[in-house]
Amino acid sequence: MRKISLKEIQDGMVLAQEMQDDKGRVLLKKGDLLRSAYKSKLSQWGIEEIFIVAGSGGLDGETPNINPEDVKVTTAIIAKYERLLEQKFCDFPDNVLMNTIKSVAISNLAHKEAMKNAGF
Amino acid sequence: MNSTESKTNPDMAEMTDTERLKEIIEKLDDVPSLPTVVAEVNRAIRNPRVDANTVGQILTRDQALSAKTLKLVNSAFYGFPHRINSVTRAIIVMGFQRVRNLVLTASVLDKFKGGNVDFDFSSFWKHALGSAISAETLSQELKLQESEDAFVAGLLHDIGKLLVVLYAPEKFVRIRAIVNKKNCLIIEAEEEVLETTHSTVGAWLAKTWQFPPKLTQAIRMHHDPQSVREYYEMTYITHVADIICRALNFGDGGDKKIPKINDHVWKALKLDKNILDNVMKKTLEGFDKTKDFLQLLQ
Structure with missing residues (x-):
């Protein structure tokens, strides 16, 4: 309710x-x-x-009792997405642009999972 | 045809696209056409003085397609507070271009929702939808014109892969085997088996279906954006959207790799980390609201 x-x-x-x-x-x-x-x-x-x-x-359910800005992205979640994208990006270890794309993708995917875990 | 293909098989340079593709895709004559109202709507909206009622009337001649279009119009992706009950109303609220693009989306999803082949159509369309949202978001973020057309370019950039899957299934099995064995990009395996790629095949279909030239060009050149001489923005956006979508792991692009971003495209679009961050964030949010699009596959 x-x-x-x-x-x-x-x-x-x-x-x-x-x-x-x-x-x-x-x-x-x-x-x-x-x-x-x-x-x-x-x-x-x-x-x-x-x-x-x-x-x-x-609506997805009850609104959680915490502020969205207080949701913490744990290192475990980040590590999970680092592993997931490692093989995809393995051909470009030193490419600056590809490394930027990879790090922004990891940060967004990890943030989304942390928000989901917190009930958002 | 690009120069590499001409070098590999000089005889082919003399042949038309269709003749050449018929040698590769045996069942090319079976490729379906789009519903006639799609072409009629395209023709009608080219007239700058056309009104919403006229286009609405054309569309409602195809009740099934109108219903599917309205399902997309009323999807969570657009989030209208009230239900939009007619295509004419949809045109008034969303504009001709966007409704035309949804008609096209509904038609193509309907034509290519499955087949008697071992292929995950749902994962294919998830990759396509992710690219569509990413392309539209990117062009909005960069304040480019006609961002709604970028959605269709993203959605259909890989349509050539489906043509190979459905109309040359044995060759597709060979392509998939090479991808699995070598862990390479699907485009490399396609070159080996077909001596052409899904980009060329998709562009042929786009031309056959009388898509606007900039859309055909974006499909043809999304893996070789630097060679584009016209409609370059749409091609650049499609190139980047495909890469963003693969980085965000939406669906299946046909392999476990990611194509390298073109440096020239990055500079020309003046991309930076902040823009990329915003686009990825909005793409992830948008992708969650596309269930109604994927339901059209059922």
């Missing part, structure tokens, strides 16, 4: 909790499919935030 603001609503998200107005009338049921077009109506009802099923509407 994940709390989002109205502006974050996307087509295909699934509502995780029943929604009622202040008189207890059911507005939307748990499991209802959300549409971005609902934003204005929900806003008129005074609703600012809703709970959706994590992973619905194209």
